[in-house]
Amino acid sequence: EQVLDQDFHMEEVINWPGVNLKLGQVSGLALDANNNLVIFHRGDHIWDANSFDNTFVYQQRGIGPIEENTILVVNPNSSAILKSIGKNLFFLPHGLSMDKDGNYWVTDVALHQVFKLGPQGNELLTLGKAFQPGSDRKHFCQPTDVAVDPITGNFYVSDGYCNSRIVQFSPNGMFIMQWGEETSANMGPGQLQIPHSLTLAPEHSQICVADRENGRIQCFHSETGRFIKEIKHKEFGRELFAVSYADGLLYAVNGKSYFGDSPPVQGFVMNFSSGEIIDTFTPVRKSFNMPHDLVASEDGTVYVGDAHADTVWKFTPSERAEHRSV
Numbered sequence: 001e002q003v004l005d006q007d008f009h010m011e012e013v014i015n016w017p018g019v020n021l022k023l024g025q026v027s028g029l030a031l032d033a034n035n036n037l038v039i040f041h042r043g044d045h046i047w048d049a050n051s052f053d054n055t056f057v058y059q060q061r062g063i064g065p066i067e068e069n070t071i072l073v074v075n076p077n078s079s080a081i082l083k084s085i086g087k088n089l090f091f092l093p094h095g096l097s098m099d100k101d102g103n104y105w106v107t108d109v110a111l112h113q114v115f116k117l118g119p120q121g122n123e124l125l126t127l128g129k130a131f132q133p134g135s136d137r138k139h140f141c142q143p144t145d146v147a148v149d150p151i152t153g154n155f156y157v158s159d160g161y162c163n164s165r166i167v168q169f170s171p172n173g174m175f176i177m178q179w180g181e182e183t184s185a186n187m188g189p190g191q192l193q194i195p196h197s198l199t200l201a202p203e204h205s206q207i208c209v210a211d212r213e214n215g216r217i218q219c220f221h222s223e224t225g226r227f228i229k230e231i232k233h234k235e236f237g238r239e240l241f242a243v244s245y246a247d248g249l250l251y252a253v254n255g256k257s258y259f260g261d262s263p264p265v266q267g268f269v270m271n272f273s274s275g276e277i278i279d280t281f282t283p284v285r286k287s288f289n290m291p292h293d294l295v296a297s298e299d300g301t302v303y304v305g306d307a308h309a310d311t312v313w314k315f316t317p318s319e320r321a322e323h324r325s326v
């Protein structure tokens, strides 16, 4: 008797996007309400070891903001650029999210600020003080990501490379609360070492964080900040860069190992509730260099953006049918 055992596996959509999107370092990805891919990139600006002094002040203000459009909206099938906005606003783009009203929420690690931009790129909200790192209610320190709760409209900021906290704001930017340790000395629950990426799982009332230098994911109750769970696997290796939740699955990408290729830099598909790894995936052509963000859609399509390969890859779940005789 032939048993058809459908086996879930993510596979790269080869030759996508098939056009040159002229990307710089890709820092953030999101999907809009029409499932178009939104890309946040750095144009001709580079984050390297000389970008900041030891007090986290950006050193390259003199070169001015990025003159190219830093936010591109791309049709996921035709790869046509449907919209490009965000020129002359940013110095070092980092996180990107969309809300259900089509607004763009972004962070800039050089400006130490968080922005809400309207559908045409008009600034609707600005938090933090330009170029001024800090850790109080009105300053961030290299904020990494932002996520907007579709039910309450509250938004969360992961702050940041030089802070170790998650901050919750009301829809109009009033500070509500924060959690995480100012200096996370160790790896206890709620301790964060570069909270690098955020994703909401609204139907579970949870917000999950890529706790990058702890090489793990931490999930918290989105209304109280209470620690709920940690997801950590040896396959993650040293660093876990980004997380994205969709339809009961949690997707992630890790960082390169210090030495050699073990564990490899790769994408992960996990069951949100159990935390178990269902699948891992890597590109077929170019390999991941610094996969920096990823975004997953309800239909299982996943995009990975790389801040060193200046590339976005597209993956879709394939039903790899295995025929076994029993």
Ligand SMILES: O=C(N[C@@H](O)C(=O)O)c1ccccc1
Residues within 6 Å of the ligand: 025, 027, 047, 048, 049, 094, 292, 307
């Ligand atoms: O992590 C770093 N960068 C990436 O996350 C990024 O480019 O967002 C970095 C750290 C130290 C020096 C230079 C870059």
